Amino acid sequence: MLYFEDIQLHEVMQSSATYPVTADDIKRFAGEWDPMPFHLDEAVAAMTPIGQLFSSGAHNIAISIKLSHTMMERPVAAIAGLGWQDVRFPLPVCAGDVLRLRTEIIDKRVSQSKPDRGIVTTLITLLNQDDAIVTEYKILTLVLRRLDSVSQA
């Protein structure tokens, strides 16, 4: 189990797994959750500035979480998710793209109100086959400290 103290600031990890995106996958996700015509119909998508079928942002987030599960070697002593910040979609995800995930620990700090836990900020970056960022966001997680760290504090 990884506790707050075990999490290394600035550590970067990359998924060895990739996620190949298909037109059927884009349409199936969007059909259930985000039925915008340009996520469902190539002809409509061709008339948008993007010019081809592209995925729902919610689909990109789901793909990033799925890929993150391929990178969990040891479970983290997480108490709760505190939410996401600065979610952006700088480039569209299109059929034929092959996505992979990079994570970086960009901040960690002990809770001021509850010294038995800390807040870890992870930058989640979804990249395509050209190493271009298609989705990026920060996850804030409440993580338990080791008991011996707390008693020394």
Added chain:
Amino acid sequence: MLYFEDIQLHEVMQSSATYPVTADDIKRFAGEWDPMPFHLDEAVAAMTPIGQLFSSGAHNIAISIKLSHTMMERPVAAIAGLGWQDVRFPLPVCAGDVLRLRTEIIDKRVSQSKPDRGIVTTLITLLNQDDAIVTEYKILTLVLRRLDSVSQA
């Protein structure tokens, strides 16, 4: 078509549609996208502080977008989504919950660099049957101005 000028600051809308959450739905979404044991198995979930099966945050986002589609009476002249801010999950979504959506226009401003468009910020709130907030986030959208507004500027 709703242009930037047609969007009313502070306007609040509520979905008349609701989304009833089932255990099967929670497990199906999590099984594909976020296979944490506590999203998949009632017995594991019972041992968490939440004490029962609860949904993936990505699932909540997907539900909110699905409900937003029931509220689109007129299309918005949106050019692009600029991302999401301050995504938070204050309460878990559990089997049996019945969710609905509230949206509020909390900010709108003309783009400084491109005066033919503006940025609209919408607060998206997913509520349960007790009127409690289960998920909340802000969406920033780039929206075209009416041509006559731009030429007068």
